[in-house]
Amino acid sequence: MQPSHIEHLGIAVASLEETIPFYEKLLGQKCYSIEEVAEQKVRTAFFKLGDTKIELLEPTAEDSPIAKYLEKNPRGGVHHVAFCVENIQASLDAAATAGFQLIDKTPRKGAEGLNIGFLHPKSTHGVLMELCANPNK
Ligand code: CO
Numbered sequence: 479m480q481p482s483h484i485e486h487l488g489i490a491v492a493s494l495e496e497t498i499p500f501y502e503k504l505l506g507q508k509c510y511s512i513e514e515v516a517e518q519k520v521r522t523a524f525f526k527l528g529d530t531k532i533e534l535l536e537p538t539a540e541d542s543p544i545a546k547y548l549e550k551n552p553r554g555g556v557h558h559v560a561f562c563v564e565n566i567q568a569s570l571d572a573a574a575t576a577g578f579q580l581i582d583k584t585p586r587k588g589a590e591g592l593n594i595g596f597l598h599p600k601s602t603h604g605v606l607m608e609l610c611a612n613p614n615k
Contacts, residue, residue, distance in 0.1 A: 479569045479576075481561030485610050486524075486531035487560040490547045493576050494536045497554070498563065501525055501532060513589050520544050522589045523610075533560075558596070560608035566593040567610050573597055585611075 491497040498509050501523075511524045519542035523534040537545035537555060547557055563569040566585040574580055581596035588594035592610040599606045 479519075479561075479563060479572045479609070481495050481563050481569075481609070483562050484530050485560045485562035485608075486533045487556060488533045488535055488560060488606075488608070489554065490551065490557040491534050491536055491554045492552070494521055494534055497534055498523055501534065505532070509519050511590070514538065515587075517586065518543065524590070531615075533567050552593075557605055558606040558608050560594070560610050563611050564615075566595060566609060566611035569611070570595045573609070578602065 488570065494512065502508055505525050505527065507525060509523045509525060510520065512522045513524075519537060519539040521536045525532040535544045537544065537548065540567055544557065548554065561569070570580060570585065574583070579598035579601035581598050585593040585595045588608075588610060591613065593613055594608055594610040597607040597609070
């Protein structure tokens with residue numbers, strides 16, 4: 479698998495509008511992108527710190543995974559850690575071979591045009607982990 483770096487931290491929020499100004503103040507920069515990912519029923523907002531991004535996630539439907547997270551954590555919180563890998567399918571296969579439980583056996587499209595796949599928190603000591611690869615690299 480050998481991830482090169484943390485691609486982003488996914489942070490669940492109830493409202494992008496209410497949270498973006500906080501992160502703009504904290505990080506001293508403007509949010510550079512807001513994007514809806516219909517497949518995952520979220521709206522995302524991005525900041526960049528070096529090679530690592532902060533991804534704010536707001537649910538767009540009641541059955542969104544982020545809505546479920548907010549039911550348990552109404553104030554929001556760290557939702558997932560995403561590792562950058564070179565080859566997404568090879569990395570998911572390697573994770574399965576290593577005994578990790580996969581949420582995605584094959585990659586799907588995430589925000590920012592990345593190919594992504596999730597590992598199940600049951601097999602990662604409670605942390606939801608995402609692998610992602612840039613198909614244009
Ligand atoms: Co993510």
